[in-house]
Amino acid sequence: MADWEFEELPASLVEQEPTQRDQFNNDDVELAEALVREVIQNSTDAPAGAGAVKVRFAIRSLGQNQTQQLGSLFANLRPHLQVCGVDASAIDQASVRVLVIEDFNTRGLTGNPEALDGENFHNFWRRHGKSGKGGKQGGRWGLGKLVFSTSSQIRSFFGLTLRSGDAAPLFMGQAVLSNHVFGGKRRAAHGFWFGARGIDRLQHPVSDAGTVQAMRALLGIARTTETGLSIAIPYPNQDITEQSIIGGVVRNYYFPILAGRLVVEVGSVLIDDKTFHKVAAATSSGGGAAGARIPLGFVEEVSNRLGATPPVNAQGAINGNGLAVSNFVEADIASMKSAFAAHKLLHVRVPVRLKPKAGGDANSFIDLFLKPLPDGEKPFALFVRGAITVPGENRYFSGTHAYGAMVASDGDIVDFLGDAENPAHTAWNANAEKLSQRWRSPAQTLRHVRYALRDLYSLVAERVEQEDRDALVDFFSLADKARSVQGPKKRVKVVVPVLPKRAKAISIQSRKGGFTIAPGPGASAWTYPKTVDVRVAYDIVRGDGFKAHSRLDFDLNEGELEIELKNADVTPVRSNKLRLLVASPDFGLTVSGFDENRDLLVDARTV
Numbered sequence: 001m002a003d004w005e006f007e008e009l010p011a012s013l014v015e016q017e018p019t020q021r022d023q024f025n026n027d028d029v030e031l032a033e034a035l036v037r038e039v040i041q042n043s044t045d046a047p048a049g050a051g052a053v054k055v056r057f058a059i060r061s062l063g064q065n066q067t068q069q070l071g072s073l074f075a076n077l078r079p080h081l082q083v084c085g086v087d088a089s090a091i092d093q094a095s096v097r098v099l100v101i102e103d104f105n106t107r108g109l110t111g112n113p114e115a116l117d118g119e120n121f122h123n124f125w126r127r128h129g130k131s132g133k134g135g136k137q138g139g140r141w142g143l144g145k146l147v148f149s150t151s152s153q154i155r156s157f158f159g160l161t162l163r164s165g166d167a168a169p170l171f172m173g174q175a176v177l178s179n180h181v182f183g184g185k186r187r188a189a190h191g192f193w194f195g196a197r198g199i200d201r202l203q204h205p206v207s208d209a210g211t212v213q214a215m216r217a218l219l220g221i222a223r224t225t226e227t228g229l230s231i232a233i234p235y236p237n238q239d240i241t242e243q244s245i246i247g248g249v250v251r252n253y254y255f256p257i258l259a260g261r262l263v264v265e266v267g268s269v270l271i272d273d274k275t276f277h278k279v280a281a282a283t284s285s286g287g288g289a290a291g292a293r294i295p296l297g298f299v300e301e302v303s304n305r306l307g308a309t310p311p312v313n314a315q316g317a318i319n320g321n322g323l324a325v326s327n328f329v330e331a332d333i334a335s336m337k338s339a340f341a342a343h344k345l346l347h348v349r350v351p352v353r354l355k356p357k358a359g360g361d362a363n364s365f366i367d368l369f370l371k372p373l374p375d376g377e378k379p380f381a382l383f384v385r386g387a388i389t390v391p392g393e394n395r396y397f398s399g400t401h402a403y404g405a406m407v408a409s410d411g412d413i414v415d416f417l418g419d420a421e422n423p424a425h426t427a428w429n430a431n432a433e434k435l436s437q438r439w440r441s442p443a444q445t446l447r448h449v450r451y452a453l454r455d456l457y458s459l460v461a462e463r464v465e466q467e468d469r470d471a472l473v474d475f476f477s478l479a480d481k482a483r484s485v486q487g488p489k490k491r492v493k494v495v496v497p498v499l500p501k502r503a504k505a506i507s508i509q510s511r512k513g514g515f516t517i518a519p520g521p522g523a524s525a526w527t528y529p530k531t532v533d534v535r536v537a538y539d540i541v542r543g544d545g546f547k548a549h550s551r552l553d554f555d556l557n558e559g560e561l562e563i564e565l566k567n568a569d570v571t572p573v574r575s576n577k578l579r580l581l582v583a584s585p586d587f588g589l590t591v592s593g594f595d596e597n598r599d600l601l602v603d604a605r606t607v
Helices: 031-044 064-072 078-083 120-126 146-150 209-219 242-252 254-258 276-282 287-293 296-305 330-341 391-397 411-420 433-438 442-466 521-525
Strands: 003-008 053-061 097-104 156-162 170-176 180-182 185-194 228-234 262-266 269-271 346-354 362-372 380-385 402-408 506-511 514-519 530-538 562-566 568-574 577-582 588-592 600-606
Touching: 003 170, 031 053, 031 097, 031 146, 031 228, 031 242, 031 262, 053 242, 064 209, 078 180, 120 156, 120 170, 146 156, 146 170, 156 209, 170 209, 242 254, 242 262, 242 269, 242 276, 254 262, 254 276, 254 296, 269 276, 276 296, 296 362, 296 380, 296 402, 330 346, 330 362, 330 442, 346 411, 346 442, 362 411, 362 442, 380 391, 380 411, 391 442, 402 411, 402 442, 411 433, 411 442, 433 442, 506 600, 514 530, 514 600, 562 568, 568 588, 577 588
Parallel strands: 053 262, 380 402
Antiparallel strands: 003 185, 053 097, 097 228, 156 170, 156 228, 170 185, 180 185, 262 269, 346 362, 362 402, 506 514, 514 588, 530 577, 530 600, 562 588, 568 577
8 A cells, every 4th residue: 555655865875955945935936936837837848749738726625534534644754744843733634725736738757657767757756956858848957846845834745647658647646854864764855655666666656546546536636538747735835825826827927828828727717818818907916916017918919929930030140249230231220220110019030059069059049029118118028938937037128118028939049048047947047057068158148148139129229219309408408599589488387186195004013022014094995804915024234134034033933923913814924924814904913022132124015
């Protein structure tokens, strides 16, 4: 019968801890968003054929009997959790949740499940810090799958995969704790829920039809005969909700969804190219705000042009000096400036010569899209590698007055940029080890790629800016008496409209050794229950106090601070973050016990 086991570590082996969890839950990327990014990236890496990849997220609440059945699965895991200091109380709750994530129109975990063959099954279950991905695939670090165990309060998850040609699905479980001593023996951080071992002691997945069907029914896995991968995360972190998942999808995957390459289902909400606008507008927990900030019309226009032949192709690769006038014939410069001035979408394909250390040079390309900024709107940049957006690169388009998009879809440039990507897939690093291992002159190539969009803007926007002859008239105006026949112009009094002052809904009040969150006048207009996220940190002389926070400062999870509540419930999200569920307009939160010799930073906002 399948159960949990942790391998014994030989005394001669150096202990290595899975210490990278913070990369998937921090001030830049919260856990639900990291989970969305990792799951969908993995799914879009493994399409089974033509058509959109579909990813399903479902959070299921179990009844009493199912809660007991689920808890019994972890009887032998519980002592390992306790030894590792992981709170196992979630198992004993009266009602529990299970998060199920499934992809469809995908290949599943291919490879021999009973061999270390470097294929997907091996890489997903048996490797940490090493990935077999390359080429157009998204992952490189082999760390992303850590987000599955991180999302569970007991650091565990199950996986079911069905591949083409399989007689039955393969089912397995994994817990990622820390190296520990149990039963007088050193144990590895990774433990498995499995059925039998091979002659080489390799843990084999369960394929028994009865067991698989029972687990499928208990966990709520919908897959029957379709190939792909299903993940079930028991006791998911309280911060993971359908709303937070939808917000993550809207913010991170609007481009492949609007391009018709991806469909996402979250509970009863379907997000595809036809429903995206409605979902983004209706999502209050970040998605609506994200939808408002993202110029979806521009993104859709870019999506629709992806398969079309670009009207302008740059001459020569940009590796030497970046994108410049010399890359275009005079007629193309004139037509681009004309199109930009007419507020038309500019589409330019730019060649990039890549220099892999193995083999000869490879000719690839990127597509650049540019459009002037509509009146009253803010600049926007989109950097895309394959199907994933890379938001950390947007700063390389700052200071412009336009919408811009850089899309890397060709296999070689996707391969190159993938090697430059950080584990969370949010930015490119010119000094990444994989980049220097596989490519010649990678820093120079990456610099020209990430600045190409800005260079194009400088080329086509130049004339428009020069034509604004009155730009400095308020600073350097001189009266030309020889041409003045009508006398000085009369001053026109500008009437500033009086706008109603927005009533604050949250009041943050300082007190000795702590703070109080109280309702402001605007709270009476809220719809209850209302969720409020509260972040706390000690102020510092330089830098962002929230980002510099350490558990050594204080930890809201450890009960070392006194928390008083009024008409509200609170859930610790991180060591310096609380999630407040407000029940009525007369609510309050008081936290005390902080160091009275240090200044506190408190941030509270609705989600």
